[in-house]
Structures are given as C-alpha cells and as structure tokens.
Amino acid sequence: KEEAAQVKPASARPEGFKPEQQASKASVTIGGKAIPYDSYAGTIVVHPKGWDDVPQNADKDDKNPPTEASMFYVAYFKLGEQAAQRPVTFLYNGGPGSSTVWLHMGAFGPRRVVTADSSHTPAAPYPIVNNEFSLLDASDLVFVDAPGTGFSRIAGKDREKAFYGVDADAEAFADFISQFLAKYGRWNSAKYLFGESYGTTRSAALINLLESGRDIDFNGVILLSQVLNYDNGADWPQLNPGIDLPYQLALPTYTATAWYHHKLPDAPKELEPLLAEVEQFAMGEYGMALGAGATLAPERRKAIVAKLHQYTGLPTEYIEKSDLRINAGQFEKTLKGDTDTTTGRLDTRFSGPTFDPLSREAGYDPQSAAISSAYVSAFNDYVRKDLKFGENREYKPEIETWKSWNFLHQPPGAPIPLPQSVNVMVDLATAMKYNPDLKVLVNAGYFDLATPFFEGVYEM
Structure with a gap:
C-alpha cells in the first residue's frame, strides 16, 4: 500500500x-x-x-x-x-x-x-x-x-x-x-x-x-x-536587392584578407593606412557607383572595376560579371580559387581545400574545421x-x-x-x-x- x-x-x-x-x-x-x-x-x-x-x-x-x-x-x-x-x-x-x-x-x-x-x-x-x-x-x-x-x-x-x-x-x-x-x-x-x-x-x-x-x-x-x-550582413545580400551597404561594409575586410594572403597588386607594407583608404572609397565612389545601377557610365564602371581589383585582388573579369557586387561566400571561394583553396569566414587568415571547385560560393569554413x-x-x-x-x-x-x-x-x-x-x-x-x-x-x-x-x- x-x-x-x-x-x-x-x-x-x-x-x-x-x-x-x-x-x-x-x-x-x-x-x-x-x-x-x-x-x-x-x-x-x-x-x-x-x-x-x-x-x-x-x-x-x-x-x-x-x-x-x-x-x-x-x-x-x-x-x-x-x-x-x-x-x-x-x-x-x-x-x-x-x-x-x-x-x-x-x-x-x-x-x-x-x-x-x-x-x-x-x-x-x-x-x-x-x-x-x-x-x-x-x-x-x-x-x-x-x-x-x-x-x-x-x-x-x-x-x-x-x-x-x-x-x-x-x-x-x-x-x-x-x-x-x-x-x-x-x-x-x-x-x-x-x-x-x-x-x-x-x-x-x-x-x-x-x-x-x-x-x-x-x-x-x-x-x-x-x-x-x-x-548589413555580407553573407546573402543578393537575396535583398536594393540594399547595397553589405558590399560596401565588407570591402575593407576583403582588402585585409587579400593583403594577408599576398593577393593584392602593389600591396603596401602597412595594412591600416590602406584600410582607411578603402573605407573612404567604399562609402564614396563605390557607394555612388552601386547606387547608379544601370545608369553608371561605361568609363566610370571601368574605373570602379579597376579599383575593386586593386583592393580585393579578384580578377577584373570576375568583378565585371558580378555586377560590382561580391558577397562573402563568393569572395572566400574565389580569392585563392586558382589553387582550389577556400579562405575562412570567421577568420579569413585560415584556408583549406575547396570542396567543390565548380561552386560559386565557399562550401565550408576552414577556420571552424581547423579548431x-x-x-x-x-x-x-x-x-x-x-x-x-x-x-x-x-x-x-x-x-x-x-x-x-x-x-x-x-x-x-x-x-x-x-x-x-x-x-x-x-x-x-x-x-x-x-x-x-x-x-x-x-x-x-x-x-x-x-x-x-x-x-x-x-x-x-
């Protein structure tokens, strides 16, 4: 009982x-x-x-x-x-x-x-x-x-x-x-x-x-x-068309990453002065070019493509095809894509083998995998x-x-x-x-x- x-x-x-x-x-x-x-x-x-x-x-x-x-x-x-x-x-x-x-x-x-x-x-x-x-x-x-x-x-x-x-x-x-x-x-x-x-x-x-x-x-x-x-996030801005700030705000990080991996043409020895220059470009010329959209004059577009190549190390053909807009995953996949290498997301100093060389974006984060x-x-x-x-x-x-x-x-x-x-x-x-x-x-x-x-x- x-x-x-x-x-x-x-x-x-x-x-x-x-x-x-x-x-x-x-x-x-x-x-x-x-x-x-x-x-x-x-x-x-x-x-x-x-x-x-x-x-x-x-x-x-x-x-x-x-x-x-x-x-x-x-x-x-x-x-x-x-x-x-x-x-x-x-x-x-x-x-x-x-x-x-x-x-x-x-x-x-x-x-x-x-x-x-x-x-x-x-x-x-x-x-x-x-x-x-x-x-x-x-x-x-x-x-x-x-x-x-x-x-x-x-x-x-x-x-x-x-x-x-x-x-x-x-x-x-x-x-x-x-x-x-x-x-x-x-x-x-x-x-x-x-x-x-x-x-x-x-x-x-x-x-x-x-x-x-x-x-x-x-x-x-x-x-x-x-x-x-x-x-303002850089991961999927292409799914939020009309909002171009993510591309502008991510650009200095693209520059820092390309500088670290020796992918910048004529890279300076010091990073921080370069970043200050890129920040000014991102919120000035680059932002105005993105805002101009299809009305951007061809000669202006060509100049912006050249600047983006200078600041990211990405091929000019790729920048042109991306319509001047590269999201984070595309950058991670492409920066060292010539060696089938993907750079990190949480820490872009890391890199690892690319999962799918034919993909548009990174398939994983080498930094997370590493630690x-x-x-x-x-x-x-x-x-x-x-x-x-x-x-x-x-x-x-x-x-x-x-x-x-x-x-x-x-x-x-x-x-x-x-x-x-x-x-x-x-x-x-x-x-x-x-x-x-x-x-x-x-x-x-x-x-x-x-x-x-x-x-x-x-x-x-």
Whole structure:
C-alpha cells in the first residue's frame, strides 16, 4: 500500500528541471600573479515571459513537463573579494544556436586549449594550459550556454517557440541573470555583458530588457564581432536587392584578407593606412557607383572595376560579371580559387581545400574545421575532470536553430514585432539613453568576414 501510495497517477504532469551546482577551487596565473578562485558549474531554471501570471493549476492534467529551460553556466569568482568591490561579467557566444565553449576555452576562461595559429590543429591529444589572457584578474566571469546548447536543455509544450527567437532568447537571459544575481548575492556588484557575433544582437536586446524592463542597470556592454542590423550582413545580400551597404561594409575586410594572403597588386607594407583608404572609397565612389545601377557610365564602371581589383585582388573579369557586387561566400571561394583553396569566414587568415571547385560560393569554413575539435574535446575533458559536471550527458557545442528561430523582433516603441530584418540598434540606443552612464565597447577583427569590422563601425 505504501508503494502504491507513492505512485503518481498517469495523468500527473512530469516534474520539471531542478537547479544544479558543483563547486571546486583552482588558481590561474595572469601577469605573473596567481589568482585563486572558486568555480561553480551548474544550472538555473528559466521560464518564458509571463509564466508566473498563469494559474498554477491551469494545466494540471498536461502530460508534458512545464515549458522551461535549464540554462547551464560556469562561474568563476576570485577568492577574498567582497561582492560590492568585484565586477561580474556575463559572457556568451552567438549563432544563434552556439554554446559558449569558444569564449570559454579559447579566450577568457582560466584554462584554454592550444591550437595552431592559422592551420588545421592536429587531432588529440590537445594541450590545455593556464590562460594568461583570462579576464579573471579584472572581473568575475560567468559563461552562459543559451537554451538548448551545451548542457542547457528545453522542455515542455511549444518549447522551441518559447525560447528560440530574438525576443524569447533575450527574455530567457534576463531571467537567468536576475536569478543568478540573487543566488550568488551579486546585486550590488558592477555588472557587464559580453556577447560575440549573434551574442551582440542578444546583448542589445537584453540590456534594454534588463534596464527598462527589470530595473537592473548595468555598467557596460562589450560587443565582440558586432551584428546589430541584419540588413548589413555580407553573407546573402543578393537575396535583398536594393540594399547595397553589405558590399560596401565588407570591402575593407576583403582588402585585409587579400593583403594577408599576398593577393593584392602593389600591396603596401602597412595594412591600416590602406584600410582607411578603402573605407573612404567604399562609402564614396563605390557607394555612388552601386547606387547608379544601370545608369553608371561605361568609363566610370571601368574605373570602379579597376579599383575593386586593386583592393580585393579578384580578377577584373570576375568583378565585371558580378555586377560590382561580391558577397562573402563568393569572395572566400574565389580569392585563392586558382589553387582550389577556400579562405575562412570567421577568420579569413585560415584556408583549406575547396570542396567543390565548380561552386560559386565557399562550401565550408576552414577556420571552424581547423579548431572546433580541439575546443569541443578540451572542454568536455575539462568540465568533467576539473569542474565535476556533466557525467553521462552530451555537451552540445552547436545546435540547428535557424529553421525554428523566430527572427521577428519588437523594438522599443513598436506595438508589435516588426516584419523586417532583425535590427536591435534601437534597443541599444534606448538602453544608453535610459542609463546615460552605460559604457559600450566595440571590438572587431580585420579578418572576420562573418561580421565585418567596418559594419560595426558604421552601425555605431
């Protein structure tokens, strides 16, 4: 009878996620100084917007688990510091659909994996070393995996709709941060957001939610590889005819890449003065030529083709046939196409064998192929051995979310989500006006063609 009493009725709703935590201690050496720290690997359960406004018994007979996400994080706190005297920074990668393994193991965590500079990193074993470049000397760090990525999981009815979208994702992160501040007593700490790639899109929407929606002012937002307006992206601008800015904003990155690979005719020794020249051309003569369209005079067109050849190293015949407009994938495929070599997307200094020499665009990213195994293997080893988390679980470095991701966004002042390309510039501007002391730092790489650096300059 006792056993029977413990059995739940068949109609009972399954239990949801439970918060978890594993604690450990270690030390990192930065600038010759040892910094001891506490590590906390765990999960925080978050819910869709408005979940606590629903009566608790509204779906008591629902056989689905509650619609919620278990968000995985790793937090590093320097020992011996009071919370009010110690900043805390929340870090995440982008995608959408990416975990934060890349920032964690390759940039700012206390341990990092060693990879080859611009060639394919050999297979395991991969060295995992002290990270002298970690930010732990300046701030406590919280690496957060988006719902569905890493060890984060989603559950319940319409779970993808609840978490896979520009606004839904920002709401989940706002919920996570609010709970984290309470759990670890960090309400009175200086607070920063650090997002990369789509993570910058997230940060712009998120900082406005936190400040104007939850009354949580932050001290700063750090944008790495910025993309705030998707109309400016260089990947598929040919599908958005009439918008020529992507070609203009990507041109300096084409120049930097061709310069690095020794493909420029009469290349100068110094890159930066050349880039300043190209930026001026891109927003001046080149922009006017694109705007002229079919009315561009033949002699003017010929001069623009010659300039583009000078600044990209691409054949004049190719530039002419492309109607002066080359997207990122075409450039990656063509720059070293004479040797059937494709240049990278996330880091164009990388290159690799072309998958299909007859294709128009790059079939893969040689940079991602070169380092991904090292990052994923190293983190899986580190999180289980050092952080004592993840036994018998799969860590998902990336998931496919593009087909289910809701790219509609409701910016401040709009009555509904707008049927247009994602643009969160208004969100960031609103947050900066709402909190005039908010600092924004933009970081970009000359060799990043996923988010060209001049795009970030233009947007800001």
